[in-house]
Amino acid sequence: MKANKLLERVKQFLDADRNTQLDKIRSIRKVLKELKEKERNLRDKLEDEKDSEARESLQLRLDVIYAQRKKGVDRVQELKEALKEEAKPKD
Amino acid sequence: MLKKISLPLVLAFLAYAFWVSSDFTEIAAGIALFMFGMLCLEDGFKAFTGGTLETILRKSTDKLWKSLVFGMTSTTLMQSSSLVSLITVSFVSSEMITLAAGIGIIMGANIGTTTGAWLIAGLGLKVDIAAYAMPVLVFGMVFMMQKSKTHKGIGYLMLGFAFLFLGIHFMKEGFESFQQSFDLSEYGMTGFAGLMVFTLIGMAITVIMQSSHATLLIIITALSAGQVSYENALALAIGANLGSTITIILGSIAANLGGKRLAASHVLFNVITAAVAITFIGQIAWTVDQLATFMGIRDDDFLLKLALFHTLFNVLGVLLLMPWVPKIESLLLRYIQFKPKGIEQPLYLVPQALETPATVVSAVKQEVKHLFENAYGLLAHGLSLKRSTIDSSESLSEAVKYTRRIFPIDVEDLYEEKIKSLHNEIVTFIADAQLRESTQAATEELYALRQASRDIVEAVKGMKHLHTNLSQHGLSTNLAVRERYDQIRTHLAEVLRELRQLMATDDDLTHLSLDALRVESQKARRKLIDELDEMIRHRRIAASIATSIMNDEAYVTDIVNNLLDSVSILLKKPQEKVEDSLHLDEKELTELAEKN
Structure with a gap:
């Protein structure tokens, strides 16, 4: 095995934790995107809905999605912070 | 389709029959009470599952001979093989005893029931179980109203017995007129045809009367009055034995798979015993004569000789089939495998x-x-x-x-x-x-x-x-x-x-x-x-x-x-x-x- 290939493997091994966290961020962002799409659909439905009970139910769903999205965004922030901390040169 | 129309048809038939015949109403009410009694008995025994009764039952039926003795004694005491058979169906249904033990009890009950013939023929006595129904019903209800599970269980058992007794009583009442107008001497026949016809008559009477004891009573009275010959009376006794299986079949309708298997074993046992008795009737009658002489029974005392015949062919049946009980049990387990209607089967849980x-x-x-x-x-x-x-x-x-x-x-x-x-x-x-x-x-x-x-x-x-x-x-x-x-x-x-x-x-x-x-x-x-x-x-x-x-x-x-x-x-x-x-x-x- 060539030296640089070997070095690449060592780097991958040392960065394993970082990679996992990046994967996590990517997955959460994917779900957040889908939630956003769902939220948009529900908003469209809410605009067309006349029945008060049905409107109430749609609004509740929107609130739940909003809370879930907020939770997701916070989680992404946390992960990013953690990555930045790791990247800082150690004294 | 058939299922949809069968219920209205049955209901319409019953309604019509109730309208035209008050006797029929009584008989049908008797059957209904009888089956309700069966359900109560099952509920009652379920209350004791896992308790003392189970231990007693298990201990007294853990070997074939013990089951036989248990069946014999209980039938002698209760004077009704149908009742003992029905209770055994309940035991097996609620899995308090094994199928083999149940078969043993049924065999014992078949011998125990022959003591009735001795009592009727020898002493003219018969324990009238229907007379106990009313007080048992009242006591049962009092127990039922208690909070304790054991008391409730006892209450259910008593109610079950009371309804069974009442059911049998109603059926007998309903058929009283029939019994009085039934003249056996008109059908006197000899030879093999006579044997078969009288076996069928004995069977029919027992099915209608729901009690082989009642049939035996008729046979013995008819024999003593000279209405039937000794030879025909023997055939009637065989028929009575066969007819008693109908009671247990009726009882097993409300029972689960275990109960149905036991009912099947009862039918098998009685049919084989009857077949052997019909085939070797000459030889058995000869043995009865020899034994009667040995026991000091007079040659013309046909009543006691009939009782002896009844005992002998039932004992013969038990002796013949006893070695086959384990085989019969495994056959029943293998072939009576139908699942009760409606029970959902898993779709995906296959061994593979x-x-x-x-x-x-x-x-x-x-x-x-x-x-x-x-x-x-x-x-x-x-x-x-x-x-x-x-x-x-x-x-x-x-x-x-x-x-x-x-x-x-x-x-x-x-x-x-x-x-x-x-x-x-x-x-x-x-x-x-x-x-x-x-x-x-x-x-x-x-x-x-x-x-x-x-x-x-x-x-x-x-x-x-x-x-x-x-x-x-x-x-x-x-x-x-x-x-x-x-x-x-x-x-x-x-x-x-x-x-x-x-x-x-x-x-x-x-x-x-x-x-x-x-x-x-x-x-x-x-x-x-x-x-x-x-x-x-x-x-x-x-x-x-x-x-x-x-x-x-x-x-x-x-x-x-x-x-x-x-x-x-x-x-x-x-x-x-x-x-x-x-x-x-x-x-x-x-x-x-x-x-x-």
């Missing part, structure tokens, strides 16, 4: 699925989904809504509002047939799978799936209570009460509709959608309780009814939570760790419910 951890998980998951489908149907009907209504897009609140009747379903029965049986199979399958090599992930998934199955079972259990109360108050004429129950029904129906749709769609967000259902459920609960408080304050509803509605609301909350928990497990994909972090926790859900 046990091969790998992945196939086990997949099969169990499919089966739990199957269980969910069954629970969905049962819950929909429990709400008095059709599955098609919930599956459609029509307004559920409208469907609930215009409900005219609560579906008269037996939730307890359906629970046993469609839910519990399947849950048992799932638990057994998982236990079998755990004996094999598995992965950590598969073990965890199986654990979760078992919990999902249990959640579904719990949800249906909640419906048992809810349905009882819905039947009473669901369509109340008090508008305030009706509206609250409509609210409860609509809420559960909406959850069922949502869950069905979620189970059908399979995108990444399905699992997260459950949070909205949880918030909605909490919100619906708050709304209902607030409204009830308001109504109690303004005296628009009695506090007692309000608390009943609150209880029912609690059942619905439990049902919904259990369903959501189970569906959450069923919809979860192994890789879905990310979505987990987006789920709202208990505090966040409550905050949202309060906000809206």
Whole structure:
């Protein structure tokens, strides 16, 4: 095995934790995107809905999605912070 | 089609027969009481399962000879082989004794019953069990009203006996006129034809009288009056034995598979014994003569000789078949395998699925989904809504509002047939799978799936209570009460509709959608309780009814939570760790419910 290939493997091994966290961020962002799409659909439905009970139910769903999205965004922030901390040169 | 028309036909026939014949009414009432008595006996014995009675029974029937002695003694004491046979069917049905022990008791009962012939012929005595029915009924009812389970069990047993006695009594009363007009001497015949005809007559009389003792009484009276010859009387006695099997067949209609197997063994035993007796009637009659001389019975004392014949051919039957009992038991177990109608069979739990951890998980998951489908149907009907209504897009609140009747379903029965049986199979399958090599992930998934199955079972259990109360108050004429129950029904129906749709769609967000259902459920609960408080304050509803509605609301909350928990497990994909972090926790859900 060539030296640089070997070095690449060592780097991958040392960065394993970082990679996992990046994967996590990517997955959460994917779900957040889908939630956003769902939220948009529900908003469209809410605009067309006349029945008060049905409107109430749609609004509740929107609130739940909003809370879930907020939770997701916070989680992404946390992960990013953690990555930045790791990247800082150690004294 | 046949099933649909058979019930109205039977009912129409019964109604017509009741109209034209009061005797028939009495006989039919007798049969109804008799079968009801059987059900009571079964309930009674169930109360003692696992207790002292089981230990006594097991100890006195753990060997074939003990079962034989038990059957003989109890029949001699009770003077009714039918009764002992019926009780044995109950024992086997409630799995208190094994099938082999049951066969032993039945064989013993066949010998025990011959003591009746000796009593009638020798002493002219017969214990009249019907006379005990009334006091036993009263005592039984007093015991039934007690709180203790043992007392209740004793009460059921006593009621069971009383109804059996009463049933037999009614049947006999109804046939009294028939018995008086039946003249056997008109049918005197000899030779093989005579033997066959009189066997059939004996059988027919026993079927009609529901008691081989009663038939023996007729035979002995007829023989002493010279209405039938000794030879024909022997054939009648064989027929009486065959006829008594009908009683046990009747009793086994209400019994489970074990009871039906025992009934089959009884028929087998009596038919073989009768066949042997008919084939060797000459030889047996000769032996009777020899034994009679030896015992000091006069040559012309046909009554005692008949009793001796009765005993001899029954003992012969037992001796012939005793060595074959284990073989008969295994044959019955193998061939009488039909499953009671309606019991749900697993669709995916096949032995091949046990091969790998992945196939086990997949099969169990499919089966739990199957269980969910069954629970969905049962819950929909429990709400008095059709599955098609919930599956459609029509307004559920409208469907609930215009409900005219609560579906008269037996939730307890359906629970046993469609839910519990399947849950048992799932638990057994998982236990079998755990004996094999598995992965950590598969073990965890199986654990979760078992919990999902249990959640579904719990949800249906909640419906048992809810349905009882819905039947009473669901369509109340008090508008305030009706509206609250409509609210409860609509809420559960909406959850069922949502869950069905979620189970059908399979995108990444399905699992997260459950949070909205949880918030909605909490919100619906708050709304209902607030409204009830308001109504109690303004005296628009009695506090007692309000608390009943609150209880029912609690059942619905439990049902919904259990369903959501189970569906959450069923919809979860192994890789879905990310979505987990987006789920709202208990505090966040409550905050949202309060906000809206």
